[in-house]
Amino acid sequence: MEYKYQIVLTGTITSATTEITELFYKKLEELQLLSNAYKTINASDFDKEYKGNQPTFVLYFGNSEGNFEDANLVEKLLKDGNIVLPIFYNSFREEIPPILSNQNGLQYSNDKNDTIVNLILESFGKLRNSRKVFISYKRDESTSVAIQLYEALEKYNFDVFLDTHSIKPGEPFQDELWHRMTDCDVIVILNTPKFLESNWCKEEIAEANVKQIGVVQLIWPNHILERIAEVCFPINLNENNFINKVYNNKDTSKLTNETVSSIVQQVESVRARNLASRQDNLITEFLNIARTYGKGMNIQPERFITEKLDNKKRRIFIPTVGIPQSIDCDPSSALMKEIDDFSVNEVYLIYDDIRIKEKWLNHLDYLNNHLDVKTIKKQKFDEWLQNH
Known part of the structure; x- marks a missing residue:
């Protein structure tokens, strides 16, 4: 079964839906992510296209006349544990069905398209949750x-x-x-x-x-x-x-x-x-040093690096923008699926440690001794690659 990230479009579909969808795929191109790893699913295609065990983000577009379209569909999506973002135009209470009353909604305007797209990318682990x-x-x-x-x-x-x-x-x-x-x-x-x-x-x-x-x-x-x-x-x-x-x-x-x-x-x-360029800097420097030691490494479409080991296992190196947090050491369910497919037994976060406070670097070193996912400092790339 092909594994994809799913964006499900529900509610009253308007021109705003088209604008958000087009911007999403434009952002994928900017971030150098493969667009064919993602698919948008309309309510009419839901039964045929939706896979309950794949990462999903749901947009619900409200209706100013209170016609709560796709309410039953949304109920199923919530039961599957999916994120649902209600989008309303004037009144959340009047435009959004009661089943989503506990969800945090977003009032729509043209200048919110970037925000909506970034929320989708964040939920899929392609942008940092912190902003x-x-x-x-x-x-x-x-x-x-x-x-x-x-x-x-x-x-x-x-x-x-x-x-x-x-x-x-x-x-x-x-x-x-x-x-x-x-x-x-x-x-x-x-x-x-x-x-x-x-x-x-x-x-x-x-x-x-x-x-x-x-x-x-x-x-x-x-x-x-x-x-x-x-x-x-x-x-x-x-x-x-x-x-x-x-x-x-x-x-x-x-x-x-x-x-x-x-x-x-x-x-x-x-x-x-800007995320893509900062990831590229980490990836380029890491790969350049790795090649000097004759290591066979490859960049995967989702912007992480794999290395084949002699025992038919692989290592994965994930470029991490900013300061790694302990939560970054717990890869998303989507990445875990990719890791399973690669039979990986080692996962590392690579990051730029320059100007990070010594106290925080010591904390990351401590986590390396206690968590399965390790971190590698940019200033230690050469030393680490030479010894591993």
Whole structure:
């Protein structure tokens, strides 16, 4: 039986359904994932196409007239233990069937398509469940906008790092800052006129380049785009993007709601797009060193590395973006299926350990002595591959 990831489309199908589906397959291409490993299933094809033992994400599209289509189908999908995301337009209570009343729904708008697609990819283990953003800014120029973006991104369930809000008193400031940047998905730079006069800001940009972290650069009015990051997505602001056209007061300047929504959408998009390049960096470096020792390794379509061993077993190496957590050592059910198919007896997470706090590295070393899934530091790739 062919093994696939399933997206089941239920409820009242509209143009929004088509837009989300098209964006999903576009994201697969950006992440360099094979599209034929995924399939979308409509209610009309459900009995023929749906497989209960395969990873599934269900979208339920509400109906403003209260016509709860596919309610029986959703009941079966819930009993199978599947994730169901109710999508409503105005009123959750009126548009979503009672059987989904305990589910956390999402109110639809065009700028939510990225969010919906990323939720699907996260559920399949193709994006990190944590959604981490780092805001880089100059305090004496853009504090009020930095706080505004912090609050807006938190509202959309991002874990946001802002120095004034995220570092506890008594924490080593610089160590904590580098540690948190290492683990973020996107950096939002508030490029004000004197931004690059700050040594702290320059160092943060240098770190972003080293880590190949995607940067959303907000360029202030009457300022220019700085060529400050390898992976950069610029947004040119003008005075109309600011409430009352006030953009040069660090304490009172605020972006309009429309501008904030646009920035949040861009952050969501860059987050998914940047994952592939950071995985590629880990994969490329690991494979280059492995080849110097004559090891036969291959990249699989789902972006992990396999190595054949003499005893007809295989090792699997999984590129892990950011800081590995203990939960990362428990592979998803989909990956476990792939591991079973390969008769694998060793699984490793490979990660970039530069700038991660020593305390956390020691914790990961401790987990290596107690869990079946091990971790390998980037700075130890050569040593590990030479000895294994």
